[in-house]
Amino acid sequence: MKHLRSLREFISELEEVGEVQPIDAEVDWNLEIGAVIRRSYDLRAPAPLFTNITGYQGSGFRVLGAPGGLSGSAHPLARIALSLGLSADAGGQEIIETVVAARDKPGIPPVVVDRDSAPCKQNVMLGEDVDLFRFPTPLIHGNDGGRYLQTYGMNIAKTPDGSWTNWSVNRMMIHDAKTLACLIPAPQHLGVIRAQWAERGEPMPVALALGVEPGLPFVGAYPLPEGADEAHFLGALFGEGIEVVPAETVDLLVPATAEIVVEGHIAFDETVMEGPMNEYPGYNATDRSPKPVFHVTAITHRHDAILPVVAAGPPVEEDHTLSGTMHAAEILHKLRAAGLPVSSTWFSYESAMHWLIIALRSDWHETTAIPSNDLARKIGEVAFEGKAGYGAPKILLVEDDIDVTDVDDVVWAFATRAHPEHGEVHFPAEPHVQLSVYLSEAEAHSYRAGKVLYNCLLADLFPNGDRPVKGSFANGWPQDVQQRVLDRWREYGY
Template sequence: MNHLRSLREFIDELDTIGEIQRVDTEVDWRLEIGAIIRRGYDLTAPAPLFTNITGYTDTRFRVLGAPGGLGGPGRRLARVALALGLPPTASGQDIVEAIVAARSKPGIPPVAVASEGAPCKQNIVRGDDIDLLAFPTPLIHGNDGGRYIQTYGMNIAKTPDGSWTNWSINRMMIAGRDTLACLIPGPQHLGIIRAQWGKIGKPMPIALALGVEPGLPYVGAMPLPENADESHFLGALFGEGLEVVPAETVDLMVPATSEIVIEGHIAFEDEAMEGPMNEYPGYIAVDASPKPLFRVSAVTYRDDAILPVVAAGPPVEEDHTGTGTMHAAEILYQLREAGLPVASTWFSYESALHWLIVSVRRDWRETLNIQSRELAQRIGDIIFAGKAGFGVPKVLLVEDDIDITNVDEVVWAFATRTHPEHGEVHFPAEPTAALSVYLDEQEQHSYRAGKVIHNCLLAELHPEGQRPVKGSFANGWPAEIQQRVLNNWNSYGYE
């Protein structure tokens, strides 16, 4: 595994393969940066690195857009793969298998290094000198309630007894020079820890690390069990601990190579208006509401700091590549731990994480000696019971002749293999995320709604040797004809 230890190392690696677009033209933080990032997602263009920002032309601060977006031809998953230590040409299944392999290893805790000389300590600001507006935080979407400085950083908090440190990504909007309004849903781990501080009547210490090493946002999206430390999982993935230093004003350790670290406390009763902001289902948000208020006590940052920014919305952006990849890996780990013959799992990025595709080995029936409906029931019972499946409303169950990372094959399998009358297995009133636009008000507030598995399995419908075979280029022509066509492709006039 190639462990990139800073955002700057990551940018350099992306630059070598053509996945960075330096934007030296002056751009406005008011909406223009966000619109460029959004357009880049739509075109799978290189990640924009903005170096000349209106109102900040006398600084050397920069903004990196789309740090985990999809890339161009031949490097579609390059940003995800490089962040997780793999070659830029790694496939989706390569990436998921690497994560699952790390999940089976013991965690490696962070390594404390000297604060003196640590990149994130090059500049230290406290008290009345704090001004969050000193950073070129963009107003991303035209409907946003404010400037969101936290779209791709790490929220770091630990329980009052110090037994559990959580690393997560939750959006945070600048509310004032030294305050942030934060989305912290109660069921999420950060919300659970905040509630523990509330029970003892003390504000929760918190650090927000922005521009961290590229693997951390993915690890922060990994749905590990309660009381598991995501930084230890990063250590397991790379075989070495994350380098950390003490924060200045709170009892927390922060990544030493962070571009920006914001420290402070969140009191349980302290609130400010937050939102709206677009989210992963892909629709324009319209509602604002009171949210927890983060009071900042110190800010540290690197010289010429770089702020990573995600423009959340329709697929495909980092909500989909980050959360989707890591949740699929955790679900695959859980299904295999249960002894099921699962070949792979994958969230369709294009479905805004509403489709989880599970492929089972084609010999599943001989292996388990059960009907497909029972297999679907077993798979659903595991997926929907855990944190990783909390946001999964729809599962497509296929055999491993389908490339589940190829949306065209997935659509074809779903359309042709699921019986319209009895091809579904339903799971009523399961715990669910509240952001899907089809949910009614009661479902949104209760975090419970029905879920479904679409059974696209063929094995029990057709005897061995008589199962339908995909009439593809690879299956439909003799090997020598295939090779002749491949060898002569350019001579036919194609590029």
């Protein structure tokens, strides 16, 4: 595995495979950057790197858009794979298995390095010198409530007793030059830690690290159990601790190679207005409400700092690639730990994480000898339980002749294998995310709603040896004919 230790190393790797598009033409931070990023998602174009931003010429500051988006057909998962130490052409199932393998390894804590060697300390702003508007933070969407500095960084906080440090990705909007408005849902780990500080009547010390090494946002999206440190998990993945350095004004360790670090405290008794902002289901947001305020006490940054930016909206963007990948990995880990005959899992990015695809081994019926609906219920009970399944409203259960990472294969299986009358297994009043647009007001406020598993299994419907077989290129012709066609493809004129 190749551990990329900074955003700049990541950009260099992307450049080698043609996945960065430097944009030297002047581009306005006011909506134009966001529109370019959105368009790059739609076309699966290389990640745009803006170097000439209206009002910030001469500052050296840059913006990297779509850092975790999908790429073209040659290596569609390149940005995900490289972030997690794999080659650019790694496939989805290889990515998932790599993450699952790290889940059972002991965590490796970060390594504290000397302040003078930490790039994030090259420039330091304290007290009255703090100015959030120094950076070319874009107004991303036309309906956003403000300029969102935090769309792809790490919020770092620890419990008052110091026993647990949490690294997470939660949006933060600039309120003024020295304060941010923060979305901190109470059920999320950052909300759990903030509640502990509030119980003491104290603001929560926090550091916001932007432009971090590429693996950190992915582990920040991983649904580890309460009390687990995401930085330790990243250490387990790479076999070495990440490099950190003490913050300037709060008792926290921050990534040494971060492009920008914002330090301060989140009030327990003070709010400012935040929102709206588009969210992962893909619809224009309309909500604007009071949110906790982040009082900034220091900002440090690298020379010519690079700010990563996500333009949330319809699939596929980083809300889907980060959470979808890492939640699918944790669900696979849990299903295997429960002794279930699961081959692979995948959240369909194209479904905005509303479809979790689970594939069973093709011999599941011979090894379990129970009806598929009974097995489906067992699988749903494990998959929907806990943080990993919290955002999974619908499961499609298939056999492993289906490539769970191929949306065309999944749609075909769902359409042709799920019985319209009795192919559903329902799970009423499960814990549920608030953002799905089909929820009633009562469901959204209670964080509970019904979920469903679609049974697309065939193995117990036909005798062994007489089951339907995919009429695909791989299955429908002898091997020698397949190879002849592949060898002569250009000769045919294609």
